[in-house]
Amino acid sequence: MLKTRKLLAAALVAACLTAGLVSTSRNDTAEAAIGGITWQDEFNGSAGAPIDSAKWKFDIGGSGWGNNEQQYYTNSTSNVSQDGQGHLAITARRENPANYQCHYGTCQYTSGRILTADKFTQRYGRFEASIKVPKGQGIWPAFWMLGGNNWPTTGEIDIMENVGNQPNTVYGTVHGPGYSGAEGIGGNRNIGTPLSNAFHNFAVEWSPNLIVWFLDGSEYFRVTPASLGGDQWVFDHAFFMILNVAVGGYWPGYPDASTVFPQTMLVDYVRVSAWTDGTTPPPSGSTALRSNFSNRCIDIPSGNPVDGARLQMWDCNGTAAQKWSFASDGTVRGLGKCMDPAGGALANGTPIQLVTCNGNPVQRFTLSAAGDLVNVSANRCVDIKEWNSANGAQLQLWDCGGTSNQKWTKA
Template sequence: MRKTRILLAAAVVAVTLTGGLFAASRNDNADAAIGGITWQDEFNGAAGAPIDASKWKFDIGGGGFGNNEQQYYTNSTSNVSTDGQGHLAITARKENPSNLQCHYGTCQYTSGRILTADKFSQRYGRFEASIKVPKGQGIWPAFWMLGGNNWPATGEIDIMENVGKEPNTLYGTVHGPGYSGGEGIGGNRNIGQPLSNAFHNYAVEWSPNLIVWYLDGSEYFRVTPASLGGDQWVFDHNFFMILNVAVGGNWPGYPDGSTQFPQTMLVDYVRVSAWTDGGTTPPPATGGTALKSNFSGRCIDIPGGNAVDGARLQLWDCNGSTAQKWAPQSDGTLRGLGKCLDPAGGALTNGTPIQLVTCNGNPVQRFTLSAAGDLVNVSANKCVDIKDWNSANGAQLQLWDCGGTTNQKWTKA
């Protein structure tokens, strides 16, 4: 079970007051230059509809999550669904009786925790969400990020945390080796009224050696390597996002007679934008053309524009981005964002997923678009095929015997 934050409000305040935590001068590091949107979810599903499984997955269970929390996280639409009004609803419910087993016995509460792990991650950029938090003693909503499963070595960035006993206060925090749990480095803002009264925009802008926290567009905290007192800075690799509503725990305390259930966190949108360095590094080559499916009208796309080795290519609405530009090379490869179209594992059998990998000279990375519109792997003499005839965004690609069907036909766009 993944460990998570054990942040104590008193610890953050103590660090701030004793001078162990300080904000860098605005001249110490270059602020992030924010580019276009690389990932987003606007939650426009019907009332009671499940979340988009191409973007999110669930954490399920009641293990306390390192904080002695009392909820059991489910994948039920009674806890996580869209509300039909353009929002995600994560709802904590009191279950009486409940047969769901937690680490301390029978769970009294259910709730939801969703994450983009294995679906989307990104290094640097702007990560933001518009959220109306729930309220009540013992209620603990959060919007945060993890850098991997080896916590705290791979880092944690808490974009928004609120605890019901402090309804007016927003917390933003980082955790890493030597500054995890109650030693997390963070800042906060008290807005003078409950955050649960309205939607607010919670964001971080993250660039090399600098993370800046914003509430409704106003900066309230920043951290640099110098803020860590000599501990290791571990915020230079991809992170994925998490949304959840916890019930109880070491920091927020536990529900009491004043706490009303159910309690729902509403999320209007989550958006991620790219980071650029203001032109110091040349952008990826924009040569090449999109490859549009004759079957769905969507284009072959690098998920999130993230050119990581092993990224499974997908279909997505054609948008003209560099993540959808494919340039044929003299060596027979087809390249996007500087890497090669590749059959996973070098396999050439039916059903082999199509991925993005560093170009390595292996003949299996040679593809050609025939005059008939077949995108053929030369070594296998098989076609790039839309798996399961899926016409939706996020549809996966595979190798398959060329059959002349429309889910194997492609047009330059």
Template sequence: MRRTRVLLAAAVVALTLSSGLWAASRNDSADAAIGGITWQDEFNGAAGSPVDGSKWKFDTGGGGFGNNELQYYTTSTSNVQQDGQGHLAITARKENPANYQCHYGTCQYTSGRILTADKFSQTYGRFEASLKIPKGQGIWPAFWMLGGSNWPTTGEIDIMENVGYAPNTVYGTVHGPGYSGAGGIGGNKSLSAPLSDAFHTYAVDWSPNLIVWTVDGQEYFRVTPANINGNQWVYNHNFFMILNVAVGGNWPGNPDASTVFPQTMLVDWVRVSGYTEGGTTPPPATGATALKSNLNGRCLDIPNGNASDGVRVQMWDCNNATAQKWSFESDGTLRGLGKCLDPAGGALTNGTPLQIVNCNGNPVQRWTLSGAGDLVNLSANKCVDIKDNNSANNAALQLWDCAGTANQKWAKA
């Protein structure tokens, strides 16, 4: 994101990618073994509330950010606020009158740019966000990472970029010494509909000597040291995350008469998972706990303490039994009686029943309990749900779209 990029160079990169010259061989390095959640923000604050200051800080100013951008980044909730519906809204506005001074004169636009620098950074793992991006000529949303302030020596990983004149296309890029700016090395994928029409999950899986980009779980680009033309691979230290909506600049061009303001990027969540060296299972987390439902005060339970594969979990009166003790492990699994909570058949659709089976390393066995009490399957991005709002003993559990309802809310007990 933080670089000068010309349209001709972007076109050349896209053409080169289509010919496969930048595509890394799948034999160059092993794919990342992804562990449990190490950091997350689900943006469950009240409507109009600011971003969580313990997790994010702001970049401010209107200096063009190396790209001749036109916006002034503020700390105002007019530009960055939680919407009360489980989203963060980053909004670019056309200001009248303009109250800020930019590199080109009085700013016509304001927007927001937040980052985890000095709050959180990590080496390797999965970095992902669910985003509904804005649209329009001259609009430039981004989700990206920096390895430090000495750019490009410390590196940049662009997880998601979009420019308004290419509404269906996501771009993923790395920048480092000798391959920065217009020389950044990247790939792109075009979907059948504009990215602004719906939420999509944008991610990188980053491991030693390999970075893989996906959109909605589908890989579209990967890069290894073999792809950077003999230059230095600088992706072996901590990186922090950035979310922003830029206006104008060398790559997207400036807004025109067709551009409608305000334009908002909605962020459903941002999550970071750990990396497991060599794909081995890390030591189990210490301590197990009951998981109590907000709907009925009953606990997530393995019927009759039966640890056989395929046993369907249920709700039952909390009784401190071993069959109601669950542990969140560092590989992302949720375990009871030595087995993993698992969507039956590996399905990720609404209504999929939940069972226990042997832990097998399948990503569908990864879960997280959010600060808002949502017990979320990370592959499906769906919640553990008490079927039919049944408050009785023996109530069945299933995967379902997260709705914030009591039958989807859980607390450690």
């Protein structure tokens, strides 16, 4: 996303096909063992609120950004703000009259580009965001990372890119010395319907000598040093994150009469999890998880940690059956076993059970600052089924709605 790149869409497609044929050796890689959340932004501010300046800063200007882009990036809440419904909104607008100067003259468009540089960086782990992309010819949303300001030597990891003339396709790419610009190594997935129709989870899991791309929890591409054809692997140091919506550029082309403005990218959350080599023990300490709805606690029935025990709500009593620890691998543990969606399913209505911890990513949960107990793989919340406030009420996965039967407090 940083320099002149993807001069022709066909060039990238060719690179993707070539990369997809590279045989990767599992002997020189370390599969990501994903730990707990290290950084997150859930965008729970009021409507029109600016971004959290402790977490993000702005890139500003209309230089073309190395790609002949047509927008001027501002720090205005007209272009970047929270929407009051739990989302970040980055909005590209057609300006009339134009008030900014771009590399090509008076800017026709404004947009936003925010980054965590000087605020947060991390080496290795899971980097993910739930995003509803904008649409239209010449519109180019992206969620990506840079390893420094000396591009391409310090590396670039594109977690998600989409261009308006290919509305159904997500691209994931790496750039480094010898494989930058249109020579970037990447893969893609076409889902058959426009990505702009719904929120999707875009993620990479990054560990020593391995980066894996996921769309909605499904892997679609991986890269190792063997994928680079002898070029230098530069993905061994901390990177920062970037979110932006570009307008125009060599790859997506330029807006035309069919392009409707404004166009908004909505971001539900951005989360970063740790990478661990598997030797770090779970943290000590445990807590009850009390429902804001019923004032009862998540409970292991009869204190019996048998595999498949369906978790329930019960009067808070301080027993070990109601004590939960948030482990370094992202699991939530009670009586030595893990909270788990039954059968590894991720759909609405999936019961929540207790199962032997097995390293499956579906056993990863996070408790957000807003009190949502979220299954990371499903991006769904732990929910009290049928709004039942009685002892014995069952738990399930359900779309996060911000309702009190999905809100939890450590007690």
